[in-house]
Amino acid sequence: MSAQASYYVPEQSRWPIVASLSLFLLAFGAGTTINGFSGQGDTGLGLVLLLLGALMMGIILVGWFGNVISESRAGLYSAQMDRSFRWGMSWFIFSEVMFFAAFFGALFYVRTLAVPWLGGEGERGISQMLWPGFVAEWPLMNPPSESIQGPQALVDPWHIPLLNTVLLITSSFTITLAHHALLRDARTAVARWLLATILLGVVFIGFQAYEYVEAYTRLGLTLNAGIYGATFFILTGFHGLHVTLGTLMLVVILLRVLKGHFDSQHHFGFEGVAWYWHFVDVVWIGLFLFVYVI
Amino acid sequence: MSTLETTTVTGEQHESHHHGPAAGIGRWLFTTNHKDIGSLYLWFSLLMFLTGGVMALLIRAELFQPGLQLVEPGFFNQMTTMHGLIMVFGAVMPAFVGLANWMIPMMIGAPDMALPRMNNWSFWILPFAFAILISTLFMDGGAPNFGWTFYAPLSTTYAPPSVTYFIFAIHIMGISSIMGAINIIATILNMRAPGMTMMKLPLFVWSWLITAFLLIAVMPVLAGVVTMMLMDIHFGTSFFNAAGGGDPVLFQHVFWFFGHPEVYIMILPAFGIISQIIPTFSRKRLFGYASMVYATASIAILSFLVWAHHMFTVGMPLVGELFFMFATMLIAVPTGVKVFNWVTTMFRGSLTFETPMLFAIAFVVLFTIGGFSGLMLAIAPVDFQYHDTYFVVAHFHYVLVPGAIFAIMAGTYYWLPKWTGHQLNECMGRWHFWLSFIGVNITFFPMHFIGLAGMPRRIPDYALQFADFNMVASIGAFIFGFSQLLFVWNVIHNVRSGEAAPARVWEGAEGLEWEVASPAPYHTFTTPPRVE
Amino acid sequence: MGTIRITTCSFMLSLLLVGNAQAAWTLNLTPGVTEISRSVYNLHMTIFWICVAIGVVVFSIMFWSIFHHRKSRGAKAHNFHEHTLVEVIWTLIPLGILVAMAVPATATLIKMYDPSDAELDVQITGYQWKWRYQYLDQEIDFFSNLSTPREQISNEAQKQAHYLLEVDRHLVLPTDTKIRLLLTANDVIHSWWVPALAVKKDAIPGFINEAWTRIEEPGIYRGQCAELCGVDHGFMPVVVEAVPPAEFEQWLADARAQQDAAAAAAGRSWTLEELMTEGEQVYQRVCAACHQPNGTGMPPAFPALVNSPVVLGDVERHIDIVLNGVQGSAMQAFREQLSAAELAAVITYERNAWGNNTGEAVAPSRIVQLLQGDGQSEQEGGQ
Numbered sequence A: 001m002s003a004q005a006s007y008y009v010p011e012q013s014r015w016p017i018v019a020s021l022s023l024f025l026l027a028f029g030a031g032t033t034i035n036g037f038s039g040q041g042d043t044g045l046g047l048v049l050l051l052l053g054a055l056m057m058g059i060i061l062v063g064w065f066g067n068v069i070s071e072s073r074a075g076l077y078s079a080q081m082d083r084s085f086r087w088g089m090s091w092f093i094f095s096e097v098m099f100f101a102a103f104f105g106a107l108f109y110v111r112t113l114a115v116p117w118l119g120g121e122g123e124r125g126i127s128q129m130l131w132p133g134f135v136a137e138w139p140l141m142n143p144p145s146e147s148i149q150g151p152q153a154l155v156d157p158w159h160i161p162l163l164n165t166v167l168l169i170t171s172s173f174t175i176t177l178a179h180h181a182l183l184r185d186a187r188t189a190v191a192r193w194l195l196a197t198i199l200l201g202v203v204f205i206g207f208q209a210y211e212y213v214e215a216y217t218r219l220g221l222t223l224n225a226g227i228y229g230a231t232f233f234i235l236t237g238f239h240g241l242h243v244t245l246g247t248l249m250l251v252v253i254l255l256r257v258l259k260g261h262f263d264s265q266h267h268f269g270f271e272g273v274a275w276y277w278h279f280v281d282v283v284w285i286g287l288f289l290f291v292y293v294i
Numbered sequence B: 001m002s003t004l005e006t007t008t009v010t011g012e013q014h015e016s017h018h019h020g021p022a023a024g025i026g027r028w029l030f031t032t033n034h035k036d037i038g039s040l041y042l043w044f045s046l047l048m049f050l051t052g053g054v055m056a057l058l059i060r061a062e063l064f065q066p067g068l069q070l071v072e073p074g075f076f077n078q079m080t081t082m083h084g085l086i087m088v089f090g091a092v093m094p095a096f097v098g099l100a101n102w103m104i105p106m107m108i109g110a111p112d113m114a115l116p117r118m119n120n121w122s123f124w125i126l127p128f129a130f131a132i133l134i135s136t137l138f139m140d141g142g143a144p145n146f147g148w149t150f151y152a153p154l155s156t157t158y159a160p161p162s163v164t165y166f167i168f169a170i171h172i173m174g175i176s177s178i179m180g181a182i183n184i185i186a187t188i189l190n191m192r193a194p195g196m197t198m199m200k201l202p203l204f205v206w207s208w209l210i211t212a213f214l215l216i217a218v219m220p221v222l223a224g225v226v227t228m229m230l231m232d233i234h235f236g237t238s239f240f241n242a243a244g245g246g247d248p249v250l251f252q253h254v255f256w257f258f259g260h261p262e263v264y265i266m267i268l269p270a271f272g273i274i275s276q277i278i279p280t281f282s283r284k285r286l287f288g289y290a291s292m293v294y295a296t297a298s299i300a301i302l303s304f305l306v307w308a309h310h311m312f313t314v315g316m317p318l319v320g321e322l323f324f325m326f327a328t329m330l331i332a333v334p335t336g337v338k339v340f341n342w343v344t345t346m347f348r349g350s351l352t353f354e355t356p357m358l359f360a361i362a363f364v365v366l367f368t369i370g371g372f373s374g375l376m377l378a379i380a381p382v383d384f385q386y387h388d389t390y391f392v393v394a395h396f397h398y399v400l401v402p403g404a405i406f407a408i409m410a411g412t413y414y415w416l417p418k419w420t421g422h423q424l425n426e427c428m429g430r431w432h433f434w435l436s437f438i439g440v441n442i443t444f445f446p447m448h449f450i451g452l453a454g455m456p457r458r459i460p461d462y463a464l465q466f467a468d469f470n471m472v473a474s475i476g477a478f479i480f481g482f483s484q485l486l487f488v489w490n491v492i493h494n495v496r497s498g499e500a501a502p503a504r505v506w507e508g509a510e511g512l513e514w515e516v517a518s519p520a521p522y523h524t525f526t527t528p529p530r531v532e
Numbered sequence C: 001m002g003t004i005r006i007t008t009c010s011f012m013l014s015l016l017l018v019g020n021a022q023a024a025w026t027l028n029l030t031p032g033v034t035e036i037s038r039s040v041y042n043l044h045m046t047i048f049w050i051c052v053a054i055g056v057v058v059f060s061i062m063f064w065s066i067f068h069h070r071k072s073r074g075a076k077a078h079n080f081h082e083h084t085l086v087e088v089i090w091t092l093i094p095l096g097i098l099v100a101m102a103v104p105a106t107a108t109l110i111k112m113y114d115p116s117d118a119e120l121d122v123q124i125t126g127y128q129w130k131w132r133y134q135y136l137d138q139e140i141d142f143f144s145n146l147s148t149p150r151e152q153i154s155n156e157a158q159k160q161a162h163y164l165l166e167v168d169r170h171l172v173l174p175t176d177t178k179i180r181l182l183l184t185a186n187d188v189i190h191s192w193w194v195p196a197l198a199v200k201k202d203a204i205p206g207f208i209n210e211a212w213t214r215i216e217e218p219g220i221y222r223g224q225c226a227e228l229c230g231v232d233h234g235f236m237p238v239v240v241e242a243v244p245p246a247e248f249e250q251w252l253a254d255a256r257a258q259q260d261a262a263a264a265a266a267g268r269s270w271t272l273e274e275l276m277t278e279g280e281q282v283y284q285r286v287c288a289a290c291h292q293p294n295g296t297g298m299p300p301a302f303p304a305l306v307n308s309p310v311v312l313g314d315v316e317r318h319i320d321i322v323l324n325g326v327q328g329s330a331m332q333a334f335r336e337q338l339s340a341a342e343l344a345a346v347i348t349y350e351r352n353a354w355g356n357n358t359g360e361a362v363a364p365s366r367i368v369q370l371l372q373g374d375g376q377s378e379q380e381g382g383q
């Protein structure tokens, strides 16, 4: 850590406080909206606050990142700054890993402990006294209580999910190819490979949406379909949300490449998005194995 | 760390874009300065401490005598819940982040935090999050009333409508904590002055590095568990409902996977502060620097393996019960290493007892008592008797109030002259200390007895055999509570006036922060000092 | 331990100020009346004294330094640090102490985890805010509610000795018999705790937990719900009455006879006055916790029954709610908790009390009819 140039400490900024306000609107609006749907509160007002918050957040993200980008392009950022960003992004991804870990943990817990107990196996198997006739199985097609309707059928892992796996793994390759192209300063190649990655992401999301429609309309696999539906949708749902976010980030990067941003030395923005994309990919592999296949 | 030598401390030189604080309210709203943000965190924390404290006093007033006098049972539960949440997330955590903001850049020779704008955002989310949380008190059906541990299904199927707001408040609070922690890690790993190697970092910095890691690891898990609650309440999932194949105990596992590391998040920075103060007033370097670092790391790692000691009575399989019992007991070893280190540092030193040191010594003694009761709770078969009684309440208040809170006060008194440039008013500091010390023990010591005698926690009314000690505890709570007004007075007085303080405020103090002037200049190290 | 000294004198002081101790105050865990509870007590005391001993050693050194190594007495700092041997020792000794604690703890825990060979099974179900006891294979099934009068809680009457720790029906158990307890809950998590038996186990809806006990001395043992379960968590005590086996047999016979009598009562005809008197009792005992003694409820959580459209409207709907509850709310199905006569009485009471003067009476026979008539309405109620 020798020869440090002075570290860039930004001027006062209005973004953070406005961003806090918009988070407040998002949170309060979401609470009011959702309560409204459940019959306690004013959905209309909630939606207004929610959308206002989301709109503000959108503007802030564009503006704030815009600031950072122009500072970066103005050469204000030292190599040390670059390392700060890298640490920041890495730890952010670690926090995302832990977020998914909570849901994977829940999945493993119900599969290996709770459901067998309810079905009479293991140390708390006596619980079956309360659910006569319940048979433990995974995937759980017939939940313990008759008041909860399990799924009629499951998603076949060897069709859309397998295809989606191939799509995402391919996209991890294409983004790496884009990165290599960037290191060689081959800008058209960068744009092409990025575009390919984005298309793969979009197709993935499309398939996922199709799968959800199928699940709801044909398979009876819904949020209400007992614990299988719950774990299925929370895992694939949050993953899908992350793919969507990742795709948006890729689009931003592509636009920046087209505007002539980044060079073979300075392209943290690009790399951060690439890391994120790889992370989303790895989570999917876990999902494919533990939600669909096994 | 007597080996620290600074050659170039250029706090007063400014580059063109560096200047003093802006004027007016804008300074606080838009600031990117770690000292301003540190102050914001600390003031916010004080406000929350008083708010949570007033709720505690209401609880104690209701429990002054058997029978229902002041509040309805429903409101009592809301007070218990809000008191716990506000103290944990509003008072203790922000106070430590505030101290980190103020001190870490100064201690490692950095110009500011690594990501100053995000730093501002981390802070300003908090007042909004707590505005949501506190506003639930005025909603139909009242505020959350299911305890700060919000076990399902009391917090899902049976919860008041305000639970939805509670969930989103937790979400944005989590975002704030994660961003704050990322910032601290990036600062420590990347912004150290040349020569400031990891094994030269002041212990406060080390303890925060490890705490930040814990925060990033567990806050997302909390977000995950409240998300599952939201789904169960509004979208018909069955995570915590056996009818659909889920399990209410699943909630507890996920919650405590967050919750146990969380309690260490509230004590590790305290250990760091105490490890700064004791050497200073012993005029002697810390006995075992390296072993302190390893002990802190071990506590953090173990903290991921012990969560189910909060759940000994849920009917876990025997092997689980044993595993969590043994793992929990192990934590006494590294914690013991810390206590022994502090004592050995004082041994054959040249001790003086200014206010920060008084709080530090009280911390060591009373935290250890809290640790001992923790160890007793860790013994699963006996925990069947202690669990959910006032014995647990006594345990965690001993580690949190004369633990975390005393450490925060010790740290505040220790660094206040550096922040304001004014010497402490020792006399008033001592008054505050002795009243707090006596008050805290009168409040929480009897709780051990009522717990052992069989009083459950979270009840607004109790059987007659618990009456005497409850009365004592309530009297203590009012003594302790009102003594905190002295703290408020001390801080405000010190900000406004007092003798000018020199750069090295305390005779035995070592470290970069004591090389710069008091008050510390707005931008401390524009060019990094060299540490040899 | 200096602090202990200081706290003790503070206690003395405050106690002097407060004066008069009403009930004999206990400071410590009870040794209890079972083999397990005594092992637990011994374990507790052992670990307590070990902690005290460690505390005395550590704090003595500390206070010795505080007195002798103070600057004001001219002490000079000796700058020693890092001594590997010392550090290894103070890691290993605590480790050894912990192992010594873990051995008896493990042994006790294993004993507690063995419910095999029980001679009597009792299923205990937690409800918001009462316990249900079912003696499996004995056809006995009843609820146990707090019986402390409201006036005592609201300070309008002198509190009696067992304030908040008394119930209308005790859980009667035989001594010297291994009893297996099967714990579950109907709504939220509760926790069944009797200190004298050293049994505390959570009652979790949808799951069953096992515990066991073998009581050695006849007597009455009191405990409380130990898991926050809503508004009246503080008001759901547990009372166990241990009696010699012969007496227990007698009690079983009496209890069965009482159950039969209640069933017979539903068969005869009741006057409105009879129903109102009986109904008021049931209401105050069971319903008032939520709907309040005067029927005003605590909206929005608990609706008022005064002027309630349900109570003033169609009687069938009213009966349905009381029998089958409202799914997903705190309003439980009372069909199993109360006898047919009690159900009829409480519904009649609600329809005629507090100015709800519908003048309608619900005959117990009508309820019997409904209770027997259908497996279906149970299904419907469960939706």
Ligand code: HEA
Pocket (backbone or CB within 6 Å): B149, B263, B264, B266, B267, B309, B310, B328, B329, B331, B332, B333, B335, B336, B337, B339, B367, B368, B369, B370, B371, B372, B373, B374, B375, B377, B378, B379, B383, B386, B387, B388, B392, B395, B396, B399, B400, B403, B404, C051, C054, C058, C094, C095, C097, C098
């Ligand atoms: C700052 C917060 C903090 C800290 C540091 C601790 C520290 C510890 N805690 Fe505590 N705990 C809480 C906050 C904290 N706790 C809270 C908030 C709850 C309740 C949550 C709720 O339900 O609401 C709780 C509850 C709690 C329980 C659950 C009780 C129950 O609900 O039934 C248990 C059980 O094992 C436990 C154990 C421990 C242990 C073993 C330690 C150890 O880390 C202590 C180690 C320290 C020492 C042992 C003393 C010093 C050591 C020596 C001098 C060495 C020699 C000693 C020996 C060999 C014995 N704690």
Ligand code: HEA
Pocket (backbone or CB within 6 Å): B049, B050, B052, B053, B054, B056, B057, B059, B060, B080, B081, B083, B084, B085, B087, B088, B091, B092, B146, B147, B148, B149, B393, B397, B400, B401, B404, B405, B443, B457, B458, B459, B477, B480, B481, B482, B484, B485
């Ligand atoms: C760091 C955390 C922290 C702190 C500092 C405290 C501080 C205090 N707590 Fe506690 N407490 C918890 C964390 C904490 N607590 C938690 C997590 C729970 C569990 C919650 C649950 O069960 O879910 C709990 C529960 C809890 C209970 C059990 C409630 C129950 O089970 O029903 C009690 C009962 O006595 C209590 C008392 C106190 C008291 C008297 C203080 C005192 O230290 C407070 C001191 C008082 C003040 C600081 C007030 C000063 C203010 C004034 C004098 C007024 C000035 C006014 C203005 C300026 C406007 N707390």
Ligand code: CUA
Pocket (backbone or CB within 6 Å): C126, C127, C129, C189, C190, C191, C225, C226, C227, C228, C229, C230, C232, C233, C234, C236
């Ligand atoms: Cu039932 Cu608490």
Ligand SMILES: [Cu+2]
Pocket (backbone or CB within 6 Å): B259, B260, B263, B306, B307, B309, B310
């Ligand atoms: Cu813990």
